[in-house]
Amino acid sequence: MATTRGGIDLGGTKIEAIAVDARHNVLGSARHPTPTSGGPEDVVAALAGAMTEACEAAGVKSSQLSGVGIGSPGVVDEETGTVSGARNLPGWAGSFELGPALSRELGSPVLVGNDVQVATEAEFHLGAGREYSSLLGVFWGTGVGGGVILNGKPWLGRGGAGEIGHMVVEIDGARCPCGRRGCMEAYAGRGAMEARARRKAEKGDKTDLFKIMEKKRGRTKLTSAVWWRAYDRKDKLATELIDEAVRALGAGIASAVNLLDVELVVIGGGLGVRFGEPFVERIEQAMQPHVFNTEHPPEVKLAVLGDIGGALGAALLGGQAAKRAPKAARAR
């Protein structure tokens, strides 16, 4: 039991908590919606609730966890466990000491990491990247996040590395949700794709995207499942926007590869996982005209940990929390 760890993937819509053993087998899990109102304290309560439920499923008490990791959006200071500017979380424009707050709640040491980075490390240590020493993780979802592993270690820069979604693929191109122009995410992010679909539909382009969305109870957003359904039905607008997304992903990922010459590119994220292998192939084809090192292009693979990758990466961080914590804290 002393080696049971917790991992929590804190997303804008859901919280995924897991309890794992030392070999990262999942012993129990729980999924809760992320609070949409209130503030950081409410998020902490929801995290604690989900983690406790996962522990119950695993047959342990949350205070017995040797360490807990959180993969969080926003700007993360790993040393202090502080999260800043997490705009997808309620009342979280400022800074909040998430790690210490959850540690008090659970009675276990807690470390906080960036969500995309922990998902990249999960694929590196436990998933598609296990046999490689350098890789680029590309998480294709609401935005397009990137994680960089070089020489077996995460490259974080000064804390802001991996912003592959904001590499420029068209100077003066489409407006990105970040406010800039021509970013890869302006074409490939699910958020930007939905905004374009709405604009085009308003201008009279025919599409079933919004009908499909409404059929899914309670949905007000174009989820990955909605995009997939529309694409599968050969909806013209959906196909057009997805083709454009793939083109942008190809150019942006190839640019990153030309700079870093990594061994492997791993495609994950909501859209990446939902669209699966055929789209990994399409993205690889879209990279091809731009990859400079034609004799040694990188391998391109689908993330194998799927939806649970973020939580598994957070659990890896939980293992580090256990090692760093003084014995007193662990014994508590």
Next chain:
Amino acid sequence: MATTRGGIDLGGTKIEAIAVDARHNVLGSARHPTPTSGGPEDVVAALAGAMTEACEAAGVKSSQLSGVGIGSPGVVDEETGTVSGARNLPGWAGSFELGPALSRELGSPVLVGNDVQVATEAEFHLGAGREYSSLLGVFWGTGVGGGVILNGKPWLGRGGAGEIGHMVVEIDGARCPCGRRGCMEAYAGRGAMEARARRKAEKGDKTDLFKIMEKKRGRTKLTSAVWWRAYDRKDKLATELIDEAVRALGAGIASAVNLLDVELVVIGGGLGVRFGEPFVERIEQAMQPHVFNTEHPPEVKLAVLGDIGGALGAALLGGQAAKRAPKAARAR
């Protein structure tokens, strides 16, 4: 004398050789034109000639050099000293063991590195980057080369990293000399800029670029000096093409910065050095709309070693050659 090292910058048009002491003070130098016909053996003879002349100026024999480094174009295998596909050198489409060949000629141990990478290391160890631990070197010349230093060490990937010139800034954009479309170099490389200038002049665009070129005896190419003169005289076409180059550099470098979050960008190369500080500022401004980490943009500085940076970086490699070589080879 035992600590005197040699460094040779092997370029497509000139060979720059220097002899330096252990503190990298230049004791002697020589500049020869690169052979335009023949094959690798002729290049080796020219390298040996330049190195010997630099040694004479320094008052040492070339066989007394403790080690020699070469910064070479093409694909370099540092282990074997083999250079492949150096298309700017005569008869060098295949592979040739440059390091061993020059070592036999000079009687000193020789290491070969990539020209852009050694110039980046020179700026890192001896130039603009001395106080930083991560930087991106951007060499703006005939092409646009890039060198990456992370955590104080060069990042070479699988040998093909740093191709910043072939990051995509416009999907389906202008044709690049590499054959691809929309690369940064297609707008910012001096080779591509000249090709565009010639096409536009043929179509009737007025420009003094070629008149200025002809006034420089023997010139058949638009050198950095020619571009500078035309720009300084407010030549319309030259200004237009240089503005476009700066725009592409801004987008491409910002993309690299968004991925790597380095502390420093160093601008060097023929055009970079000739255009100097005012253009470093212009490039920094052109990056600004694309840099994601607006609170902590990297510093952007001019390469301080100028024309001699490549040879100094090669001399650093010469120092490594001295350390690696067995005593017997050094005593020779």
